Amino acid sequence: MEKSLNWHEFVITRLIKASGYSAILFVALIFIFLVREGVPTFLETELSSLLSIRWYPIEEYFGILPLITGSLIVTLGATLVAVPFGIGTAVYISEIAPRWMREILKPLVELLGGLPSVVLGFLGILVLSPYLRLLLDLPTGLTAFTGSLLLGGIAVPTVVSVAEDALDAVPRAYREGAWALGATRWQTIWRVTFPAARSGVLTAVMLGIGRAIGETMTVMMVTGNAPVLALKLGSLFAPVRTMTATIAAEMGEVAGGSTHYHVLFFIGMVLFLISLGVNVAASSVVFRAKKRAERILS
Amino acid sequence: MKRVLPNRHLTQRLGFTAITLMAVLTVIPIVAVVIYIFLQGLPAISTEFLTGFPHDGMRAGGILPAIIGTMYLTVGTAIFSVPLGIAAAIYLSEYASDTPLTRTIRIAIINLAGIPSVVYGLFGLGLFVIFLNFGTSILAASLTLSIMTLPVIISTAEEALRSVPQAFRTVSISLGATRWQTIRRIVLKEALPGILTGVILGLERAAGETAPILFTGAAFFLPRLPQSPFDATMALPYHLFVISTQVPEMPIQIQYGTALVLLVFVLTMNLIATVIRSRARAKRQW
Numbered sequence: 001m002e003k004s005l006n007w008h009e010f011v012i013t014r015l016i017k018a019s020g021y022s023a024i025l026f027v028a029l030i031f032i033f034l035v036r037e038g039v040p041t042f043l044e045t046e047l048s049s050l051l052s053i054r055w056y057p058i059e060e061y062f063g064i065l066p067l068i069t070g071s072l073i074v075t076l077g078a079t080l081v082a083v084p085f086g087i088g089t090a091v092y093i094s095e096i097a098p099r100w101m102r103e104i105l106k107p108l109v110e111l112l113g114g115l116p117s118v119v120l121g122f123l124g125i126l127v128l129s130p131y132l133r134l135l136l137d138l139p140t141g142l143t144a145f146t147g148s149l150l151l152g153g154i155a156v157p158t159v160v161s162v163a164e165d166a167l168d169a170v171p172r173a174y175r176e177g178a179w180a181l182g183a184t185r186w187q188t189i190w191r192v193t194f195p196a197a198r199s200g201v202l203t204a205v206m207l208g209i210g211r212a213i214g215e216t217m218t219v220m221m222v223t224g225n226a227p228v229l230a231l232k233l234g235s236l237f238a239p240v241r242t243m244t245a246t247i248a249a250e251m252g253e254v255a256g257g258s259t260h261y262h263v264l265f266f267i268g269m270v271l272f273l274i275s276l277g278v279n280v281a282a283s284s285v286v287f288r289a290k291k292r293a294e295r296i297l298s
Numbered sequence: 299m300k301r302v303l304p305n306r307h308l309t310q311r312l313g314f315t316a317i318t319l320m321a322v323l324t325v326i327p328i329v330a331v332v333i334y335i336f337l338q339g340l341p342a343i344s345t346e347f348l349t350g351f352p353h354d355g356m357r358a359g360g361i362l363p364a365i366i367g368t369m370y371l372t373v374g375t376a377i378f379s380v381p382l383g384i385a386a387a388i389y390l391s392e393y394a395s396d397t398p399l400t401r402t403i404r405i406a407i408i409n410l411a412g413i414p415s416v417v418y419g420l421f422g423l424g425l426f427v428i429f430l431n432f433g434t435s436i437l438a439a440s441l442t443l444s445i446m447t448l449p450v451i452i453s454t455a456e457e458a459l460r461s462v463p464q465a466f467r468t469v470s471i472s473l474g475a476t477r478w479q480t481i482r483r484i485v486l487k488e489a490l491p492g493i494l495t496g497v498i499l500g501l502e503r504a505a506g507e508t509a510p511i512l513f514t515g516a517a518f519f520l521p522r523l524p525q526s527p528f529d530a531t532m533a534l535p536y537h538l539f540v541i542s543t544q545v546p547e548m549p550i551q552i553q554y555g556t557a558l559v560l561l562v563f564v565l566t567m568n569l570i571a572t573v574i575r576s577r578a579r580a581k582r583q584w
Contacts, residue, residue, distance in 0.1 A: 009478045012478050013393070013477075015385060016389045016393065019382050019386040019388075020394060023403050023407045023448065024402060026410060026448070027409050027410060030421045033420075034417070034424070037424050085324045088317050088321060088324070089320060089324045089325075092317045092321035096317060097321070105321065107572050108325050108329070110499075111328060111332075111568055112328045114502050114503060114564055115331065115506070116508070116535050116538075116564060117506070118535045118538050119335070119535075119561060121539070122542045122553065123331060123334070123557075125542055153327065156324060160324075184307060184309075186310035187306065207412070211412075214414025214416075216415055216416040216508075216509040217508045217509055221539070221542070244416045247420065248509055248512055251419070251420070251512070252512060256428065264420070268416070268420040268421075271417050272414075275412040275413050275414060276409055279405075279411075280409075
């Protein structure tokens, strides 16, 4: 009995350890398979054509610059929506709202995080874009701006939950100290609590941006899918095409192993590296802040 | 002095109003979206819609294969991601110490959470569909969705496990239980509601995703239900995408009806998770 129990325990411990390591394995596998299918791009097309401004795969034009600028402009717009509203909502939930209000708001924001992006894209096509077309007097409502608004909404829950955690983690003594010195609650929020939670809020913003740049279905459905270089502010009100949407829209139709196929994997690689960069940066901000806090408290 | 004080209180009042307004403006669209889809979609709901196959190029009939398909995919995702995710969470919370390896695992989990869903689709295509030769199938799509869901399950389950007080473990070990007995009978039992909440929220996301299944398992139209895990399947989110962008002259009511069914599917999971969590909080004695 004793012995079989130990053997049992040994196997289970090993299995649990292996599962713990699996996350590393999966990140590695994802990278390996993107590289495996993406790197042949360099053998099949020249770097100069890859960095040109024309994306027209049927005639073998694989310039990914329009797709990159498309992703950037939509993400920029989404950030301008998600950051103020996300941080504002986080401050409200964590610092201002009465308890009952908090109990209503938090699940609602979580609900937004769970809404399928395809549903938002669907409403974007049927409701938001016709409305914006009339309101802004544009030739089409399927623009980078429409995408930005919806994408901002999609990024909001990420920003709210991470920023709210950061504000919540600020010790109550900080606030009480400020109040005791005669500061109003408003002054306390912006001069004490918020600066103390700064690194967490920064992480929230970065993760929100990461969420926006990787979103696929909504942007594919509402940004009009035109791979044109988007460099001016006016491009915000014209159709664009993002990197994610390009992969989603074209992968289904390409022949496996063709140049086009490899270029799409190459774009996936670029997206993977962007999200890797954003997440490593975001977690190192948190890590450094933790170190600093430990130094101050010791 | 007397003139400064009312001013800062005025600032506070204005500031609070502005922030409250922002929070309200954030929440109203969420509520509006849900209500709008309910109002527009309800007239489309009928027994035929829920239990019939689409016909006339999907412009008529029901969406049964898409509903069943999404259920298959959700269950398939759960089969792979739930045991693996909970085991990984147990490792991080109960076994791992703060070593460089553990930190690498944490960074890996954060990265998995941030990888764009369409990149998961590419990965699933490369590994499961082509390399392992599963074809575009429920199996390949479920595996792809599982890996995407994993970080959500791991991080919420770890949090739930960590919130079980250390004293519970100490007492159990001191009574002669082994480490695994302690984890299984004490820690897991206490953390169960928290873990369940995380699992459901993770699966909710998987059920609503389109991009990862685009090239790994989703089918445009199938005349019959999938017969084995190696068959492709229709799925609600992909079906909504197809009928709202790819099918010309699609009756608007069917589109809203499909959106409503998907929304109800997702909302129900969300509601269950919320109820489990708030019940557990109310019942907790430590």
